[in-house]
Amino acid sequence: MTIESKVGKLSDIKKIIKNGDKVAIGGSWLGSHPMAIIREIIRQKIKNLTAITVVGSIDIDLLIGAGCLSRLMFSFVSMEAFGLAPNFRRAIEKEGLPYDEITGLAVIIGLEAGGRNVPFLPYRGPFGSDLVKYRPEFYKEIKCPFTGEKLIAAAAIVPDVAIIHATRADHAGTVQIEGTSGTDVEMMRAARKRIVSVEEIVSTEEIMKYKEKTKIPKFQVDMVIEAPLGAHPCSCAPDYVFDPWHIMKYMQAASSPETFKQYLGEYVMKPEFEYLEAIGGMKQATILRRLAREVTFL
Amino acid sequence: MTIESKVGKLSDIKKIIKNGDKVAIGGSWLGSHPMAIIREIIRQKIKNLTAITVVGSIDIDLLIGAGCLSRLMFSFVSMEAFGLAPNFRRAIEKEGLPYDEITGLAVIIGLEAGGRNVPFLPYRGPFGSDLVKYRPEFYKEIKCPFTGEKLIAAAAIVPDVAIIHATRADHAGTVQIEGTSGTDVEMMRAARKRIVSVEEIVSTEEIMKYKEKTKIPKFQVDMVIEAPLGAHPCSCAPDYVFDPWHIMKYMQAASSPETFKQYLGEYVMKPEFEYLEAIGGMKQATILRRLAREVTFL
């Protein structure tokens, strides 16, 4: 008997992600989004996806701009200090992209419920928020059967696929996350299928050496893909920071559909290693890693 | 402004644990029970406690034998391969100790609910178990407001105090657990006050060096006590194994109330460092640590 390997290539993602799937996308703010997989989805022209994010940024904006989404579930999408997300705004303000804006804790607790195989979980939810009124299929008032207290039930969220980017994994799919984990772990528990891109694939011995860094057991992973700098232009803490120079370029490009199309051609519609060259190659990678190391404590 | 220290002595526990309190006791099976604190509770003659355990053993048996409990909540109490817990059996079979036998997941989820400040959480509970019938104050059937599905609501558990034993902590109360954590983390979240005994108190720098081992933030800890071998005769993995020789002696002693009284005098009713000498001092400690290191992988 042999040990099964779950290592795949970026081009293999279409074995798992299908047109029309509900895809939960890991990472948060400008951190640890699975950007190499996002770019591959665009290259493969996988369409009609419903994206699920808690705190999204360029991951969502790219997918929207490339026309991969037919629906979006989010609690927050923003380019942070760089401004609002241009394609996201345009698609909603001008093109009527259907979406479910769900409060942040309801998304997290909804994913938790999905992972626990219960149709809902109660909490002291966002009473008074209009979002509760607008999306009754995600919120219901419920009475505690012990105390009679009024709570909000958040509906379970069960993605077809979860995609995340992490620090490292072994061939069997045991995943370590050193930095910002967002809701990655909860997405992996809730989803039916899971793909993880990692900075590096290592031996199981290496995993065991720092087992406290392991966040996801192998039986919650279907495919592992090595993708160094795979979160770029987002950060993968504490290894590298987000790339502000590229994000400024992106903001410029995404300001109109025409320039965005050029951006896709120039950066996305080419093999991933060519992307890494296009954004500055080894030198840029070195700068982003160096910045992440040179921090000053007070 | 100065950094607050939460370091206390064993004798300080009575500042936090009061007669009549509901006390959640950490550890599981024969592992990581806060035995030094348990012995101190007996020394201090703190009484009428309600103990809450998921998977208890000698911690519960000692407290019952010493007359500290007026009620017990548990899902499992056993001396594992050494047999059933003698004082536990005697107290229930002969002396009518009141107790709530709650299924394991209901205790864990009840503590989770306590920590989340909700009066209940739903799950696919122990349908068909008589325990649900016997203790309706802990279980209610509930219908999912989205799907109509029938689930079981587990009632929140909010201990007055949680006591656990852990690997190390800093002065501020940041706690690392290297081995079996049982429901320690969940108890600490749910309880109103918390005491942690640790194998060693270290600097905050030491904590940060292996931050992935940290399981409890300082704001969830009210007192930290250094108690080396503080889980004895239980294990504190991976540092030392349980002490089978002492447990055999205990089983013998606990077989009758008279011999158990002798045991208390001989081992418990003396300062903790004298207890450590009585059980074999440095030599026994060395053996138990050595056994924990000498494991053979296949």
Next chain:
Amino acid sequence: MTQYAKDYTVGELMCVTLAREIEDGDVIVLGSFTPLAYASYILAKITHAPNSTLLAYAAVDFRPFQLSFTRAEAAATRGASLMWTMLEDLNSVHLKGRGDVEAISSIQADQYGNINLSVIGEYDKPMLRGPGGAGAPEVIKMHRKMLGYFPSHTPRTFVPKVDVITGTRYVIGAKERIKSGYRPGPIRYITNLAVIAKEEKEKPFKIESLHPGVTAQQVVENTGFELEVPKKIPETEKPTAVQVKLLRKTVDPYGTIEFDFKPGKERLLYLNDILQKELKSIGYA
């Protein structure tokens, strides 16, 4: 051709039979420290199920280790790929029914798939207070297979109706299980006499195999409830020579799996003997 062992104990037979229940890739929950079950899983992991995941204490997906009486927890912890709390365990495995197997034992088991780990006698005035069920009341319903092992197959253990239902399989037939969101799988008990199993709510436990030298009549007499007794009952597959050698030399050199089969007083002596060997292994005896 498979070469079966000529010499094996009933403990070894049960251990190997349990190991054969493990399929490659299974998520295996170890629960309380029960040497026989631990030995089974480790044997499976180093032979036909290398992709299985072992869970014990806080340790996840740990390397298989040599069994000893004192060191299972330390070995699982040191060899783990991941550590989690009980809540993370629930969130990752149990609540979703992702566990495949966890062999339980109980004071009583009955024809309906109920087990009793609570009390013998009346609940409020018991003759014997048992340990309680820990998570079994919830998880035996959720695991793919409900496995039990019973070192002593008697009518006192296998009763028509347990005194207290600590836990129960609840949903039994394959169709019902799928409908309820659980994976289908049998209730299967491995005893010192035979293997009995139940796959439908309406049908009784059936004798699936008889251990070498045991008759159906013996099993029926030692079972307190009705059994389906097929005309032809296969013999339980014997341990192979390789399996027995692995158990004795590699997996369990201290002989911990025999512990459960020793009666009362002998047990303590046997344990002292094991512990003496453990001390010797670290140079302290």
Next chain:
Amino acid sequence: MTQYAKDYTVGELMCVTLAREIEDGDVIVLGSFTPLAYASYILAKITHAPNSTLLAYAAVDFRPFQLSFTRAEAAATRGASLMWTMLEDLNSVHLKGRGDVEAISSIQADQYGNINLSVIGEYDKPMLRGPGGAGAPEVIKMHRKMLGYFPSHTPRTFVPKVDVITGTRYVIGAKERIKSGYRPGPIRYITNLAVIAKEEKEKPFKIESLHPGVTAQQVVENTGFELEVPKKIPETEKPTAVQVKLLRKTVDPYGTIEFDFKPGKERLLYLNDILQKELKSIGYA
């Protein structure tokens, strides 16, 4: 006697005013990367609140660090005492209302304690689609204090009624908060003009202090809802010389807190300038 700074920017004044809201021992939630708020918390932590706990990204209780535009996440991660997922964060802090403060900003805020981060215009046909509220709709109710900071105090921001209630304080008065299981605390907004606060559901926001040189009239004119205007309004306490020096030399040498105050085009230039300094700090410019 306290020596106040003679020279400070409105950003520095807001930053220090926010820092003064922090009490020693507080659990501080940092949320999105907003330089001004980050600088406030770090300033508080290295001065009067050393026992506070900082939470940002996955990092818990991290060492205070020198702010830069690119490195907040890396620094928080490297200096953390503990790392957790969003669910662990909820289970440890938010669901129980254990957080003391988290300064939020929003597109609109109204007299009822509602905030809008969703859309301007109609929800289904918006003029402007905002970022959304992330966890704010739930947690601003739970935090001890609901703090907000607004670099631009105008009637477009402070409206009578927000277009969409993304989130709301929900329970406002001290008594009601205690009854609902939350700790009492005000809604307090720090703007470029003043500090305004609301402590009772039935009472309007009140001008608590006016920044040096600002009149009550100015604040009233720039607020789209009714304000309580006390006869005597204190001046907002100025930053001390020490605080300003700490901000400029130690906490924020790149000047990231001014970022929010730069208009449109200037912003990009300012950012380029900061980034150039960051490159220089690692020898790449």
